[in-house]
Amino acid sequence: MKEKISKYIQQLSEEGALHFSLIDPDKISNLDKLDSLARKLYEAGTSAFLIGGTLGVSKDKLDNVLEILSDIKIPKIIFPSNINLISEKADAILFLSLLNSDDIYYVIGAQVVAAPLIKKLGIEVLPTGYLIIGYGGTAGHIGRARIIPFDNNDLALSYALAAEFMGMKFLYLEAGSGSPEPVKPEMVSLIRRFTNLTIIVGGGIRTQETAIKLAEAGAHIIVTGNIIEDNPEKAIKIIESIRNYRRV
Numbered sequence: 707m708k709e710k711i712s713k714y715i716q717q718l719s720e721e722g723a724l725h726f727s728l729i730d731p732d733k734i735s736n737l738d739k740l741d742s743l744a745r746k747l748y749e750a751g752t753s754a755f756l757i758g759g760t761l762g763v764s765k766d767k768l769d770n771v772l773e774i775l776s777d778i779k780i781p782k783i784i785f786p787s788n789i790n791l792i793s794e795k796a797d798a799i800l801f802l803s804l805l806n807s808d809d810i811y812y813v814i815g816a817q818v819v820a821a822p823l824i825k826k827l828g829i830e831v832l833p834t835g836y837l838i839i840g841y842g843g844t845a846g847h848i849g850r851a852r853i854i855p856f857d858n859n860d861l862a863l864s865y866a867l868a869a870e871f872m873g874m875k876f877l878y879l880e881a882g883s884g885s886p887e888p889v890k891p892e893m894v895s896l897i898r899r900f901t902n903l904t905i906i907v908g909g910g911i912r913t914q915e916t917a918i919k920l921a922e923a924g925a926h927i928i929v930t931g932n933i934i935e936d937n938p939e940k941a942i943k944i945i946e947s948i949r950n951y952r953r954v
């Protein structure tokens with residue numbers, strides 16, 4: 707399978723942290739406004755769209771969103787909560803394994819069911835270890851995560867090393883959507899120091915200061931979801947601050 711999106715991320719990451727915009731097809735209050743909102747995020751400097759959600763997302767809703775975003779010239783990447791969220795309209799899929807789940811379905815079951823269809827459709831896969839940290843939110847609950855405490859950096863690093871040894875290329879540190887606090891920069895910097903994984907951080911990032919601290923700690927990709935829906939102007943400020951940070 708071609709590695710277009712993976713190379714795009716790798717190349718851009720060499721100049722510093724990137725921002726990805728998470729669009730939840732079930733949370734978009736007004737689909738007519740999605741195109742103009744998405745264009746604003748793109749113009750502010752977001753580098754890709756992640757499309758997904760845990761509750762209430764159907765393939766139809768996913769396809770609708772992918773269709774609306776199709777003209778915007780950055781990658782559209784599926785962020786799947788389950789096997790129904792696979793679409794040939796996407797440029798790539800985060801091929802997640804929820805490493806700290808107690809439920810084997812989220813570690814390897816869903817992946818086995820999804821793999822043949824992904825292969826058939828020719829969607830690029832981004833092999834990703836998914837770790838739920840601190841709070842967990844809906845994804846942590848549904849994914850039956852044995853949550854890694856916010857301060858247990860050694861435990862998170864051990865998972866990260868295991869992910870790397872198993873050949874994964876990306877590590878998503880997920881505090882949980884709407885988390886009262888984000889993953890701590892110290893956890894990110896430790897994993898950055900001891901692995902070559904591309905580190906994605908998300909959950910509870912609501913300010914420019916938080917985003918910049920995570921970028922400084924070595925996060926490759928910073929994801930914001932809720933803030934885009936709750937306060938788009940603030941989301942744009944966060945995106946611009948990451949873009950400016952990349953330029954210095």
Ligand SMILES: CC(C)=CCC/C(C)=C/CC/C(C)=C/CC/C(C)=C/COP(=O)(O)OP(=O)(O)O
Nearest residue numbers: 758759760761787802812816820844845849883
């Ligand atoms: C590889 C394939 C096809 C599937 C893997 C499926 C796995 C392992 C999922 C992990 C567990 C899980 C439930 C992940 C959810 C990831 C996600 C889309 C998070 C964002 O959604 P939320 O913001 O939590 O959802 P709500 O807004 O619906 O609460």
Ligand SMILES: O=P(O)(O)OC[C@@H](O)CO
Nearest residue numbers: 883884908909910931932
């Ligand atoms: O919605 P927020 O809190 O920005 O979280 C984003 C993402 O990491 C959730 O999977």
Ligand SMILES: [Mg+2]
Nearest residue numbers: 730759883931
């Ligand atoms: Mg959400």
